[in-house]
Amino acid sequence: MLSASYDSLLVAVSLFVAILASYTALDMAERINTTSNLHSMAARLWLAGGAVAMGIGIWSMHFIGMLAFRLPILLGYDPWITMLSLVIAIAVSGYALWIATRPELPLRRLLSSALLMGTGIASMHYTGMAAMRMSPGIEYDPLLFVASLVIAIVASAAALWIAFRLRRNTPHVKAARAAASIVMGIAIVGMHYTGMDAANFPANSICMAAREGVSPGWLAILIIVVTLAVLTIALLTSVLDARLESRTAKLASSLAEANEELTQMVLHDHLTKLPNRTLLEDRLTQAINKASRSKGRFALMFMDLDGFKAINDSLGHHIGDRLLVEVAQRLSNVMRAHDTVARLGGDEFVILVELDKPDDAMPVAEKLVEAVNQPFMVEKHELRVSASIGIAIYPDDGNTRHDLVINADAAMYHTKRSGRNGYNFFEPSMNANAHNQLQWLQDLRVALERGQFRLVYQPKFMSPDGPVIGAEALLRWQHPVHGMVGPDDFIALAERSGLIIPIGAWVLDEACRQMREWLTLGYQDWKIAVNLSALQFNDPQLLDVVQAVLEKHQLPPHCLTLEVTESTAMYDTASSMQTLQKIADLGVDISIDDFGTGYSSLLYLKRLPANELKIDRGFVRDLSAGTEDAAIVSAIVALGRTLNLRIVAEGVETEVQQAFLTSVGCDALQGYLMGRPVPPEQFLQAIQPQQPTMRQA
Template sequence: MTSHNSLSIYSRSFWLTLLVFAVFGASFFLYVESEREIDRANETRFNSHGLMEELRQSSDDLTRMVRSYVATGDTAYKKNYYHVLAVRNGKSSRPAIGKPLYWDLMATQIVDKTPNGGAIQDFAAGKKIAFFDLLRQAGFSEHEYKVLLQAKQGADNLVLVELDVMRQLETTGPRFDEIRDRLIRQLHGKEYIEAKTSIMSLIDTAHDLMDERTLRLVKEAEANSIRLRLVFILFGVLLLGLLWRAYRALHYTLGASLNDVHASLVKLGSGDFKQAISFNAGMSESIMGWLSVTQSRLAQLEDQKLIEAAKNQRISQLYNALSQCNQSILRITNEEDLLPGICADAVEIGGLKMAWVGIFDADANVIRPSASYGAGIEYLENLEIDISPFNEEDLGPSALAFINRRPEWCQQFQSDPRTKKWHDRGLQYGWKSSAALPLFMNKAVIGTLNIYSENENAFDDVVKDLLIEFSINVSHVLNRFRLEKDQRHALLMEELRSYLLERITFPQRLDELLTEVVLKIEALLPGCICSILLLGNEGRYIKTGAAPSLPDFYVDAINGLEIGPGIGSCGNAMFTGQRTIARDLSTHPFWVQFWPLANQAGLKACWSQPILSSGKKVIGAFAIYHKFPSEPDGFSLNLLEMAAHLIAIGIERKQSEDSLRQLSQAVEQSSNAIVITDSQVNIEYANTCYLRNAGKELAEVIGRNPSIMHSGKTAPEVYEEMWRQLQRGESWKGELINLYADGQEHTDLAHISPIRNASGVVTHFLAIQEDISDKKRTEERIKYLAHYDSLTGLPNRALLDELARYALSLADRSHDPLAVIFFDLDHFKDINDSLGHSVGDIMLVELSKRLVAAMRENDTISRLGGDEFILLLTGVDEHKVEQVVQKLMRAVNAPFRIGEYDLNVTASMGIAIYPNDGHDLETLSRNADAAMYRAKREGRNSYRFFTQEMQERSTRHLELVNALRQALEKQQFQLHFQPQLSMQTGHVLGAEALLRWHHPVLGHVSPAEFIPVAEDSGLILPIGEWVLRTAAKQWKQWQASGLPDLLIAVNLSAVQFRHHDLPALVTRILQEADMPPACLELELTEGVAMHDPQGAIAVMNNLHERGIRMSIDDFGTGYSSLSYLKKFKVYKLKIDQSFVRDITSDPEDRAIVSAVISMAKSLGLMTIAEGVETAEQLEFLRQQQCEEVQGYYYSRPLPADEFAAFFRNSLT
């Protein structure tokens, strides 16, 4: 072939290719348009179906709302009803939703999403347009529209009926419940349902016409699409054969190979929309991409159609089940038959997998299945659902529905955490979703309705509403059944009560009464066997009271059985006094040893109630047996309790009749005097003992007052208190001194009680008098000998033990100290040996009197024997003990005059302190005894503390007190002076006078040690006066030596500051030294000033008026009220050295110091810092603008001559 021919062939092929390509493009365009035409036809069909579904749903919702409103009276249903009508008639705007309207849930509708992310919006959203105008705009045919208008006319008529029903419901009055029941029957009646069915039939006819028309349009579009599809395929094959080089471009246009495109088209053409059409990434605009979109949209439409069909089927099934339930409610007359029928209808008619009803057991706090039906009910056997809300995560749907009083919906049973415990069973029985709805009775939850479905997400809004209505209907009928049952039980209880009370008053033996009671209860409760068991006189063994229906061998076996815990139901009830329920004797632990006997008698359950006397003492047990396992309900428990109570009344009445006869004999023969008077205290009865004591005959005392035996020796207060109590209606018990017929005074223990009639009015008094004269004298003598020393009359060791236990318990609660002192006389044996024991005894008696006189009233002294004594001192510390001991030593050391002898004795004492030295009397007395012997070893006529530490402290304190008393006289004190300098100039402004004490034996004693001792002993006043006077004299000497004026600061103790003569004393000292008041500064600690702020203000004002300056020492270590600080006449605050010491390393100390300086400035006060030892401390204080300082950085405290030299050097 020549090149020209080749070129011609190529050229022809090229142009032919172009032509074929053009035709291919045109066919492709037409094909796409045909697909879009299919989409438009399907969209029209989809919208038409949606409007029809909305019409169906709104009609159904109007019916359900009016029914719900009539049934519940909830105005929300009425409001929603009118809103639906307004939207449907174009009076209100349509909501913007993309699903069929569920009118009662419009606020929570979820908008569906298209695959491209856009919402499918109602094309009339937000507009006010009548629904039938919307149907016309949607393209409904005239014929379809006419059919719908007929349906609308019927619906409008039905609306008028519904509006009339709601209007009638608003009528109030005594017949309201009757009207509401009639309206409910009207809305569920045949006429209403037929009208509703007629409307729905017309709607279904219009729906079928619309479905036929839109389906035809869709099929026409699909047929056209198929023809264009074939043309497209033909030209595509031709194009591939002509132009291989165009393959790649064609590939990108198609988005896949021709085989793939062809396969996809075949699938779509055959109506297979389930399998997704895939295409390569980046080819979404290719033919395959459009085919995929088309397939996806067609699959969605098909899925929606299937879902809607399944939903409609489920709704229809539930409607049928609800209808069947309503019929059952009208037909069935008891709860036992109703609940199983409801469960069966829910499964068989409602299309559910399984249903069961659980009833709440308040005693066990669990829900137990009462009725069930469907797949998996075997798992409910012995099921008990605990509703205790300790951990909500452990609760399942039934418990949650019960506790929260609302339905629990589990749409995915296998993945819901609430059903985790039952996932395996759900997989076994095909449960894929479940619901638990509470059942109510008188507004209280009594159980749950539980249903299971084989479909996930089985409960949409419509189904939920139907099931809620279902549960409401069940609750209503349960309320009715329970009310009827309660009425029957109440009548039965009243009949039993009347019978028992009548028989109790009938004159007959106790065994006859109990037998009649048992037979009556058995007649009222068919199928039960009753028994009454009594508790023997010894209170341990069972005695048969009445059991006519029990076999003889069983009665013989339990008669004489010893009661105890777990001894059957009755044995346990009588032992514990608590009701005992054994619902299944074959498994109950209390019946293990008695089960063969019970089984032989045909007994399977036993409920036993203890019979309690009026004094709440167990006297028997009443039992009800059953021949099958049985759990008592509330009625049975109430009957048990009432029967046991009335049986107890009967038993006590019969026993009291016997007791009265015995009591009459006992009163007459009693060894105690017994008198009964009327309310005016005139004797109506007196027994033989009283008449014998009074020396009278009965006729002589009748009508007289019991005062005929008064001796006049009983205190008037006793009679006054007796009558106060009797007039209040209370019993009185006390001792009276009466004069008997034998002429002797006798002490009677009288017990007088008021006697009331049935109305509670006191009509008589009962007096029982026991002659306790001999007994009282004997008891008093025994008590005295048991608790007191026969020689001295002091408490002995036995009484001391009792008093010590009480004192130690008080000390333990109040955390107060307590001291035990053990002492005896030094060389007392010599007195006995030389002068005789009689003289020694007399001296011991005199010594006891001295010791008692020297002690406080609440202290205790006891004689152990011989010359040994123990003292018990409460609320004392070491120092107070010393004072008491010294007082006792002085009492002992005073001379004794015994007959012709003048005796001088000394004592050695040992001291133990609670709680440091022991927690009981034995330990404390032993330790005190050891300390006493140590005193004896160290010279006698002294005392010692038990522990070395306490001994040393006491010794040191005594040494300091004795030394301080002589320190002033022996001039052992001296003053040192520490310079106080100005921060601004560095010059000495003054000095703080500091007391120093050097003892020739004790050496240098720290002020921190001897100042508190001086304050406790009262020596601080003369010492403080010496300090003031010495400081003033020293100032005068410095002045005479040519030193300039300077300020001397002197510390005041708390005792000095509170002394009333302080201002006058200071003034005298200044005048004597000719020292200006402005040169003296008195330092007062923060704590002393705040102890009595008002008193401190008065003292400071007095000193201020005299021209004497005051400053607050150690500021920051105590507690100061700023309101009082402003009132204090002070001019300077001294910052305590504890804050200055760590001022460079502790941020808190720096903050405190800065705050004190700043506060002082704001109050117009100066500041001085003590304890300055480093340049860093000084620099910080300078930065904070502290005015004055003192401390070892400049100088230690100096003697007067050294201070004068330091002062002179600072001036140069």
């Protein structure tokens, strides 16, 4: 027999290639497994690519091991038989990857697959040996031949089991794959060299492929380079794809979270987190459809909190907001999970309740009223409110969303007019008031475009009785049916509907136009005062509107005073101060209206860029020396003086009030005693008695 030897460097290289091929196979199994559809084109491409990379890796390990084999004769390899061994390796690898990525791997399938795969690997090995075309043929030791086949089958079983177990991307899986690759590489190499050891070459053997086949010299280098390139490319592709998939998954997760947050914001009230109007309308539509199909019933309940406004105005909006959150939580706790509790805005809540019969709404309403009646503890304040509820039943009180909402609202207002703190079912007679409100709202929408609004002007006098130092613009509505309508009858409706924004912009424009006219007539020291509603003040376009109006009428900014109520200015102090400062930077005066009725912090008040404090008429009405109102007015005047603010008192109707306010130091007075609101064409004539005094001054 010919004496054989091995090139130790190539043996080491073959082991390295076997380990690298094993790791590639495990990584490819993960890529195939992570594909959402195992029958998709992407999964098939990964399977094909993995089979080629793994097959080339196993085959090259085998061939590098053969190239490491040395005999004292010239050796070569038949190219076609060599290619056949490569095809066998790729086919076996593809089958192994396909088995490893199945949803399950029972023992019976594992054993049968290991037998088939092991036989395939052995076939690859012995086909590769046959590529030498030895004459006489290679003689194999039966015991070692069987041993190599057993090793191939056992190694295949271990490889399949490991690939199946490590196919998912779990914590520490990379380290586990690395260790498993070493075990699998050693097993593959062990099978190969056992098979090589089983081969015996007679002393007179010659290699028939030595001259016609491929010589082993450059073949070793070519196989090593190509194999490493293929395996490296396969691994890099897998790693890059995994990273791309990870980033895509993170992006998808971020988008899902963003969509969920956006949906939450769009469909839920930002303060109480209850469903808002949009979500309520959707659920109401669903309830109508469900009840229509099943001939069922449900109740729509409108709830308004009694006494909330007083708390909000006296203790501040932040306390009011906390109270609304507490009310929302309490309502949610007493209702069933499948019922809907929604907030429409302000202190208005809507409850959607499934019923078996109409009378079932009564205990629900009583439970809601009782829940709200219990005291609330908010920042050490014990607060009490009550609930006025109106109930509309589907389909008795309406079979459309619009009818149910209108009728429940009408029933709620009936409860308020009937003494509050209770509930009422809708009755047709209640609808007259609801339709009346709708008609007023419709009329209000067209009033602006049809020019039905008017401004009247009430003069302001320097204390005690002149001269006139300006006027306050007051809004009136020249209704085509009801005649001249005062602001108390429509401003609240305009604020609820949002129409106060365009109406307020018109008031500002018309007042500045009139002031420009008076300025042209020579009244250089006058100022025109315009009230800002809470919605107007919070409008992000307010500053642009003020600037545009001043530029349009070429009115000096100091001729305009914007009046903001104390409660509005104190609602969100940081935002309010920012807005007020921007107005002040334009040169426009700022007046804090209704002072004394809100809840001001002196710390914030002294930082407000205001020029004027306006004492609320409620303190002036019952004013006389020694009363509580007199003490409050004196304190407000003293505070204003300390802060270098002008003090204006409104609602002056008697000479006693005029004398007292002058004595405590008010700078300006306004009221029916000295001048009533009049249209602009009558204004100059109405203040004529004060003109000589003004001009002399």
